[in-house]
Amino acid sequence: MTLLIVGIILFLGVHLVRVLLPDFRRSIIASLGEKGWRAAYSIASIATLILLIYGFGQARQVTGVLYNPPVWMAHISITLMLIAMICLVASLLPAGHIATKTKHPMVLSVKIWALAHLLANGETSSVLLFTAFLAWGVILRISLKRRQRAGEITLRPFVSAKYDLYAIIIGIVVWALIIWKLHEWLIGVSPLVI
Structure with a gap:
């Protein structure tokens, strides 16, 4: 269940950066550029989605x-x-x-x-x-x-x-x-x- 919770927090957190941390997002774009931000965002989205899916699969077996x-x-x-x-x-x-x-x-x-x-x-x-x-x-x-x-x-x-x-x-x-x-x-x- 812990992996599921961590996966949810990270995946949805990545997708709420613009809402929750707009200044952080702007600073990352300023340092990496728009393409760099998109690449980092995509990698983080895929990685956290994989963690979320794996965590859900594990949690389904024990909850x-x-x-x-x-x-x-x-x-x-x-x-x-x-x-x-x-x-x-x-x-x-x-x-x-x-x-x-x-x-x-x-x-x-x-x-x-x-x-x-x-x-x-x-x-x-x-x-x-x-x-x-x-x-x-x-x-x-x-x-x-x-x-x-x-x-x-x-x-x-x-x-x-x-x-x-x-x-x-x-x-x-x-x-x-x-x-x-x-x-x-x-x-x-x-x-x-x-």
Whole structure:
């Protein structure tokens, strides 16, 4: 469980540097340059993600259950994951209505993903992991809203509704692949087993 906690703190900490330590981030960029910062950030993200995944795998084997979700929660979770996949794909494409209306579709995708998994998983390790990611999403969304109000960032302008169609189609395909086999291959649990 310790590795999971350390992994969560480090991974989410790396992804909250701009929010929590903006001066530190600026000083690193000043000394390493923008490319150097991006390289260091990418390496730290990958390393802490590996630690997080390993820690979660270890914690799953030894932690108990905090609650047993009702069977019907799995259906809600699977449906929420479809929405999360569509939002995730929309965040990676030029802006359509989905991206402009949700403002930060990737952050929304992570929050929906975390909530969906909290509804379906009552193990201590899962609750810890998904609660941390949900909290991270809320903190980041608040920060992005403040930065937008301060004029530090601007929202992506609407490009075309065709990107909404692409996001929906690609999101459904990715979601179907995850439900069909990818979740089981990567995580070891089929979301369809109730």
